Amino acid sequence: MATNKPITIGKVEIKPGQRVSVNLPIANLYTSTSLHMPVKVICGRRAGPVIFVSAAIHGDELNGVEIIRRLLKRQALKSVRGTLIAIPIVNVHGFIDQSRYLPDRRDLNRSFPGSPKGSIAARLANTFLKEIVLKCEFGIDLHTGAIDRANLPQIRANLDDPRIPELAQAFGAPVVVNAALRDGSLRACAGGHDIPVMIYEAGEALRFDELSIRAGIRGILEVMRKLGMLPPLKSTKTSHVVTARSTSWVRASTSGIVTGAVPLGTRVKENDRLALISDPLGDLQEAVNAPFDGIVIGASRLPLAHEGDALFHLADFRSVGRAEGVVEEFAAIHDPALRRTVEPNLLET
Numbered sequence: 001m002a003t004n005k006p007i008t009i010g011k012v013e014i015k016p017g018q019r020v021s022v023n024l025p026i027a028n029l030y031t032s033t034s035l036h037m038p039v040k041v042i043c044g045r046r047a048g049p050v051i052f053v054s055a056a057i058h059g060d061e062l063n064g065v066e067i068i069r070r071l072l073k074r075q076a077l078k079s080v081r082g083t084l085i086a087i088p089i090v091n092v093h094g095f096i097d098q099s100r101y102l103p104d105r106r107d108l109n110r111s112f113p114g115s116p117k118g119s120i121a122a123r124l125a126n127t128f129l130k131e132i133v134l135k136c137e138f139g140i141d142l143h144t145g146a147i148d149r150a151n152l153p154q155i156r157a158n159l160d161d162p163r164i165p166e167l168a169q170a171f172g173a174p175v176v177v178n179a180a181l182r183d184g185s186l187r188a189c190a191g192g193h194d195i196p197v198m199i200y201e202a203g204e205a206l207r208f209d210e211l212s213i214r215a216g217i218r219g220i221l222e223v224m225r226k227l228g229m230l231p232p233l234k235s236t237k238t239s240h241v242v243t244a245r246s247t248s249w250v251r252a253s254t255s256g257i258v259t260g261a262v263p264l265g266t267r268v269k270e271n272d273r274l275a276l277i278s279d280p281l282g283d284l285q286e287a288v289n290a291p292f293d294g295i296v297i298g299a300s301r302l303p304l305a306h307e308g309d310a311l312f313h314l315a316d317f318r319s320v321g322r323a324e325g326v327v328e329e330f331a332a333i334h335d336p337a338l339r340r341t342v343e344p345n346l347l348e349t
Helices: 065-069 075-079 092-097 119-129 164-171 187-192 210-226 322-332 334-339 343-347
Strands: 007-008 013-014 017-026 036-045 047-054 082-089 138-143 151-156 175-178 197-203 241-246 245-253 256-259 273-278 286-287 294-300 308-316
Touching: 007 036, 007 082, 013 017, 017 119, 017 286, 036 092, 036 119, 047 065, 065 082, 065 138, 065 197, 065 343, 075 175, 082 241, 092 256, 119 187, 138 187, 151 164, 151 210, 164 175, 164 197, 164 210, 175 294, 175 322, 187 197, 197 210, 294 322
Parallel strands: 047 082, 047 138, 138 197, 151 175, 175 241
Antiparallel strands: 007 013, 017 036, 036 082, 151 197, 151 294, 245 308, 256 273, 273 286, 294 308
16 A cells, blocks of 8 residues: 655645644734634555535624534544544634624635635635635535524435435435535535545534434544454445435415424425414414425524524435335434434444
């Protein structure tokens, strides 16, 4: 096996066999305090792919931060081939403020490729692109739903890229969505440089979700095994996933108080009730019904809604029954309440 190559992040060279923390300088605060993006680089002794795993591009999306923290403690990474670059907090400004956005109210994930002379968002995007993304062959970007909106664990990626489907399958999230590229996003910018990036969406902003965290750690390790960066397990259970043909948000047809909402992962049939919307006096009540057969992969957590608010994200599958089974299987593997029913090696991979 060939020897790995050194890699330079910022002004720091990381040589084969080294595990190094790098503080990547970004725009300073107006308090004359320097601000840095924390990066951990694990450069294996043997050659292999160079990949990045990033979180908190939106500063209030915390699950990914915890996924990376726990990932970096795994003993398996001592035998890594190639190089893993882990960036738990990309949007440091937003993370400090517990905000999705940067201080200039821009969305970092709509600011790529950025510019070294532009706004805070543009400079940060440009730094991340040049110092991290362009030095990699593949990336996994970790996200959650927005504030008061939760997502069932899912992979979003460009499935037309022939390199993606088997990696999405390996990750093991129950649902894979063929998601269009959005201008200014990290995924679109990386794709323009022929660097495929998968998005892992799970949970909600400003909250830790144990099931989502466990699944994220296991998914990243399985992708690394698929890429040959880690040795395969002696025995493991194949994760089943289903690909959504399309997704659609179901919106409130009236304003009011939302009750009886179905949970994430629920299988629904066309015209099944998803929730009730009532006025505060209890005089009026209107059902929110499913427009087609599907699985609930996203939902608002707020019990209040204005007319037109997005309440449920519904995914359409070729076989809804099979999709329901995959979601149930996924929960059995990763839900802490069901740990005793699952093989220990499956939980700790």
